[in-house]
Amino acid sequence: MSDVREDILARLVAIVATMPSIKNVYRNNVDLTEDQLPAATVLDGDEETSDHTDASMRPANRPTLATMNPEIIIFKIAPDVGPDISTLRAELIKLVLYDTELNQQIVKTGRYGNGAIRYLGCQTDLGWERSMFGALKANFLFKYTLRPEEL
Amino acid sequence: MSHDFSALLFDPVYAILGVPATLTAGAMAAVQITVIDHTRPKSQTSNSVEVRSVESAAFARIPELTAKGITRDKYEGALLSFNGRNWIVRSKELRGSPNGEDFGDVRFLLKAAP
Numbered sequence: 001m002s003d004v005r006e007d008i009l010a011r012l013v014a015i016v017a018t019m020p021s022i023k024n025v026y027r028n029n030v031d032l033t034e035d036q037l038p039a040a041t042v043l044d045g046d047e048e049t050s051d052h053t054d055a056s057m058r059p060a061n062r063p064t065l066a067t068m069n070p071e072i073i074i075f076k077i078a079p080d081v082g083p084d085i086s087t088l089r090a091e092l093i094k095l096v097l098y099d100t101e102l103n104q105q106i107v108k109t110g111r112y113g114n115g116a117i118r119y120l121g122c123q124t125d126l127g128w129e130r131s132m133f134g135a136l137k138a139n140f141l142f143k144y145t146l147r148p149e150e151l
Numbered sequence: 152m153s154h155d156f157s158a159l160l161f162d163p164v165y166a167i168l169g170v171p172a173t174l175t176a177g178a179m180a181a182v183q184i185t186v187i188d189h190t191r192p193k194s195q196t197s198n199s200v201e202v203r204s205v206e207s208a209a210f211a212r213i214p215e216l217t218a219k220g221i222t223r224d225k226y227e228g229a230l231l232s233f234n235g236r237n238w239i240v241r242s243k244e245l246r247g248s249p250n251g252e253d254f255g256d257v258r259f260l261l262k263a264a265p
Contacts, residue, residue: 034204041200075202079265125197128241129204131263135197 002150005068007106008142009044012070015095015102016040021088022074034130038076038088045070049146065114066146072096073137081134085124089136093119096140107144116143156250161212172209172233174216176225184219186211186233189258207238207261210246213253226257230264237264 009027017025024039026032032039047068054064074088096102097117107115120139127133169185186209193206209231216222221229229240238261248255 030200032200032202034202037202043198043200071198073197073200075197075200077204079262125195127195128206128260128262129193129195129202130207133195133202133204135195135200135202137198 002147004106004144004146005047005066008068008102008144009042009070011099011102011106012042012072012096015099016042016072016092018095019088019091021084021091032075034077038074038084040072040074040092043071043073045140061148063145063147063149066144068142068144069120069139070142071137071139073135075133075135077129077131077133079131081126081132085134085136089122089138092138107142114143114145116141118143154249156248157212157214157254161248161254161256165212170233172211172231174211174221174229174231176221176229179220179225182219182221184211184215184221186231186259188234207263209233209238209259209261210256211259212256213245216257217253226259231259231261238262239264 013025013027022038022040024036026041028044029041045068047066049064049066051064076084078084103109104112107117109115109117118141120141122136122138125135165185168187170188172184172186173181174184175181189208189210190205194201194203226240226243231238231240240259241262242260244258245252246255246258
């Protein structure tokens with residue numbers, strides 16, 4: 001039994017938990033309070049295949065390529081939140097793109113298989129609460145082989 | 152205007168809800184004023200994630216500020232202490248009065264002092 005999608009998401013939570021400036025890491029927690037910050041939430045992403053264009057005689061249970069777009073949102077309240085968020089963004093991108101377990105064992109990028117990991121970009125949210133509030137949502141793409149027989 | 156809203160409205164409201172505060176604007180000496188703590192819940196939503204905190208604010212009477220030498224250009228950046236916490240005025244909203252804005256109150260929008 002192996003679900004690559006779940007393995008990726010679980011690994012993302014573990015990776016974000018290693019960021020020294022992040023106090024709490026959650027998965028799909030959509031309700032936070034200021035005393036939990038700085039925090040990060042890993043949101044399960046949509047998964048897609050290109051099989052809607054595949055009208056061949058290929059058996060339904062054969063492996064196929066899937067892509068998933070999880071989102072990681074970082075939150076912080078601080079007097080000068082801009083540079084703090086930038087630092088966290090840089091840490092996050094490096095951790096995800098360089099993670100050996102994600103690249104070699106789970107997604108199997110490069111010479112390990114036909115998977116891929118891409119950083120797609122980020123969006124920010126700013127506002128005033130007790131102090132300046134900043135959020136950064138980083139979007140990643142994971143391409144991997146979905147093997148129905150292993151689910 | 153036949154009614155004095157300072158006496159009819161603001162005086163009793165501040166007498167009941169007001170708390171003592173210390174305001175320090177720029178290089179001026181600190182002054183004692185009365186404010187109404189207007190801290191309220193506030194949340195920010197990013198994607199589908201809500202982060203709950205507070206918006207810190209306080210009302211003060213413009214006639215009292217003016218009488219103590221705190222003109223409007225001195226509001227922003229002033230240090231305001233009340234109810235055991237220290238804040239910096241980051242912005243303001245003038246609330247006015249039927250007797251004219253100079254007789255109304257101002258809502259200081261605050262941020263935590265470092």
